[in-house]
Amino acid sequence: xxxxxxxxxxxxxxxxxxxxxxxxxxxxxxxxxxxxxxxxxxxxxxxxxxxxxxxxxxxxxxxxxxxxxxxxxxxxxxxxxxxxxxxxxxxxxxxxxxxxxxxxxxxxxxxxxxxxxxxxxxxxxxxxxxxxxxxxxxxxxxxxxxxxxxxxxxxxxxxxxxxxxxxxxxxxxxxxxxxxxxxxxxxxxxxxxxxxxxxxxxxxxxxxxxxxxxxxxxxxxxxxxxxxxxxxxxxxxxxxxxxxxxxxxxxxxxxxxxxxxxxxxxxxxxxxxxxxxxxxxxxxxxxxxxxxxxxxxxxxxxxxxxxxxxxxxxxxxxxxxxxxxxxxxxxxxxxxxxxxxxxxxxxxxxxx
Ligand code: KG4
Ligand code: ZN
Numbered sequence: 461x462x463x464x465x466x467x468x469x470x471x472x473x474x475x476x477x478x479x480x481x482x483x484x485x486x487x488x489x490x491x492x493x494x495x496x497x498x499x500x501x502x503x504x505x506x507x508x509x510x511x512x513x514x515x516x517x518x519x520x521x522x523x524x525x526x527x528x529x530x531x532x533x534x535x536x537x538x539x540x541x542x543x544x545x546x547x548x549x550x551x552x553x554x555x556x557x558x559x560x561x562x563x564x565x566x567x568x569x570x571x572x573x574x575x576x577x578x579x580x581x582x583x584x585x586x587x588x589x590x591x592x593x594x595x596x597x598x599x600x601x602x603x604x605x606x607x608x609x610x611x612x613x614x615x616x617x618x619x620x621x622x623x624x625x626x627x628x629x630x631x632x633x634x635x636x637x638x639x640x641x642x643x644x645x646x647x648x649x650x651x652x653x654x655x656x657x658x659x660x661x662x663x664x665x666x667x668x669x670x671x672x673x674x675x676x677x678x679x680x681x682x683x684x685x686x687x688x689x690x691x692x693x694x695x696x697x698x699x700x701x702x703x704x705x706x707x708x709x710x711x712x713x714x715x716x717x718x719x720x721x722x723x724x725x726x727x728x729x730x731x732x733x734x735x736x737x738x739x740x741x742x743x744x745x746x747x748x749x750x751x752x753x754x755x756x757x758x759x760x761x762x763x764x765x766x767x768x769x770x771x772x773x774x775x776x777x778x779x780x781x782x783x784x785x786x787x788x789x790x791x792x793x794x795x796x797x798x799x800x801x802x803x804x805x806x807x808x809x810x811x812x
Contacts, residue, residue: 462483462785463483463534463535463780463781463784463785464483464534464535465480465481465482465483465488465529465530465531465532465533465534465535466480466481466483466533466534466535466536466537466777466778466780466781466784467479467480467522467525467526467529467533467535467536467537467555467558467777468480468481468537468538468773468774468775468776468777468778468780469518469522469536469537469538469539469551469554469555469773469776470538470539470551470571470574470771470772470773470775470776471514471518471539471543471547471548471550471551472539472541472542472543472544472547472548472551472571472771473505473510473543473544473547473602473603473771474494474495474496474498474499474505474510474513474547475492475493475494475495475770475771475772476492476493476495476513476514476517476518476521477490477491477492477493477521477771477772477773477774477776478491478518478521478522478524478525478773479491479525479772479773479774479776479777480525480526480528480529480530480533480777481588481774481777481778481781482530482531482587483534483781484587484588485580485581485587485588485778485781486582486585486586486587486588487581487582487583487585487774488528488529488530489525489528489529490768490772490773490774491521491524491525491773492772492773493513493517493521495509495510495513496641496642498513499641500640500641503635503641504631504641505544507544507545507546507547508546510544510546510547511544511546511547511549511550514547514550514551515550518550518551518554519554522554522558533562533564534564534565535564535565535566535567535780535781535784536555536558536559536564536565536566536567536780537555537566537567537568537569537776537777537779537780537781537783537784538551538552538554538555538556538566538567538568538569538776538780538795539551539552539568539569539570539571539574539776540552540568540569540570540790540795540796540797540798541568541570541571541797541798541799541800542570542571542572542603542798542799542800543571543797543799544799545797545798545799548797548798548799549797551797552568552795552796552797555792555795556792556793556795557792559792560792560793565784565789566789566790566791566792566795567780567783567784567788567789567790568790568795569776569779569780569783570779571771571776572599572604572606572615573615573779573782573783574775574776574778574779575599575601575604575737575738575764575775576597576599576608576610576615576735576737576779577775577778577779577782578737578764578765578768578769578772578774578775578778579597579735579736579737579762579763579764580735580762580778581764581765581768581774581775581778582765583765583767583768588778588781589762591610591613591733591782592732592733593611593612593732594609594610594611594729594730594731594732594733595609595610595731595732595733595734595735596608596609596610596618596722596725596726596729596731596733596734596735596759597609597610597615597734597735597736597737598718598734598735598736598737598738598741598750599736599737599738599741600625600626600627600718600736600738600739600740600741600746601625601626601627601738601739601740601770602625602627602628602631602642602739603625603627603628604620604621604625604738605620605621605625605626605627605673605675605718605740606618606619606620606621607619607671607721607722607725609725609729609731613782613786618671618721618725618729619669619671619672619673619721619725620672620673621672621673621674621675622666622669622672622673622674623674623675623676624674624675624676624679625675626673626675626714626717626718626740627642627644627738627739627740628675628679629675629676629678629679629682629714630642630643630644630647630714630740631643631644632679632683633647633679633682633683633686633707633710634646634647636682636683636686636687637686637691637692637693637694637699637703637707638692638693638694638695639693639694642739644739644740644742644743645742647707647710647711648711648742648743648744648745650693650699650703650704650707651704651707651708651710651711651744651745652708652744653701653704653708654701654703654704654705654706654707654708654709655704655705655708655709656708656709656711656712657709658705658706658708658709659685659705659706659709659710660709661678661681661682661685661709661710661713662677662678662681662713663678663713663716663717663720664677664678664717670721671721671724671725673717673718675714675717678710678713678714678717682706682710685706686706689702689706691703691706711743711745712745714740715743715745715746715749718740718746719746719749719750719753722734722753722757723757726757726759731759732759732760733759733760733761733762734750734753734754734757734759734760734761734762735761735762735763735764736750736761736763736764737763737764737768737769737775738764738769739769739770739771740769741763741764741769742766742769742770747763750763751763
């Protein structure tokens with residue numbers, strides 16, 4: 461069944477976002493209110509503070525989005541999990557009340573399905589692109605680092621991280637240097653001035669599961685180097701060349717590790733398209749290396765538009781439309797939020 465104009469709501473972590481997409485996935489509105497400044501004094505996201513900020517901002521943001529939409533809403537999509545439970549509940553209760561009050565269908569989507577859908581959105585005002593039958597998709601963010609096979613729109617996880625997520629490693633290394641949170645964007649900027657061969661850092665390999673990731677060893681080795689060399693980058697001046705060299709070496713090790721399963725997965729699954737999404741997919745080196753890998757493998761590459769790599773409601777609205785097409789519906793009187801990563805709606809299955 462066609463979805464029609466869709467209101468999307470995302471409150472899983474520290475961004476409040478509301479979007480409206482038309483029935484073909486054109487972005488009409490995508491509003492975002494970042495809480496980064498509220499959490500910055502604490503060096504990370506404070507869950508209770510996140511819920512309160514969502515409560516404060518969401519009604520105004522939703523009213524503004526609906527005002528700018530091109531017509532009446534026909535479907536409501538909201539992030540149901542995974543994420544911070546209090547933060548998720550603000551979005552879920554708001555979306556449920558809105559859908560119930562207006563008699564609209566409601567779909568709860570997995571946050572990761574949102575990231576997977578983000579690569580197919582167009583910031584230039586065009587409709588969302590259709591998914592081909594076989595897509596290899598990387599999702600790398602502050603909470604996840606997974607490759608998926610999207611087979612006829614159904615996501616099967618091919619590999620995952622066994623410990624830290626890639627974005628978490630960026631954040632922790634930045635924090636050890638005294639750089640602000642989130643660390644990814646600033647590491648990306650400083651790494652451009654560094655020599656990626658300057659510091660030898662480990663490329664982890666897991667014997668029992670060679671395609672899976674492990675970022676904690678690489679993170680610890682990088683932080684040990686920071687302490688041993690007494691490197692610091694906080695303060696007003698530009699960081700030293702040694703800091704830039706270390707960050708370039710670290711960034712290269714992360715990107716090498718994220719791309720390491722790609723060749724084998726491409727041979728195994730013969731994808732028609734490679735995609736990348738999630739906050740880390742904004743990374744300059746990762747984007748460049750994915751483009752090159754696509755050329756070498758002869759597979760088209762479709763990267764999430766940079767502004768849509770981090771959490772946003774446009775991707776949630778699109779994932780909601782796809783779920784609605786598959787026949788998924790949620791009852792606004794019963795819908796609950798789930799904090800756990802295990803939350804998997806019918807469309808998401810683990811590859812055996
Ligand atoms: O997808 P996202 O907004 O939130 C989660 O669902 O986690 O991702 C945020 C993560 C943070 O860890 C941040 O440091 C990282 O994405 N990130 C980057 C870049 N921009 C954001 N990492 C590397 N390079 C970037 N340019
Ligand atoms: Zn995310």
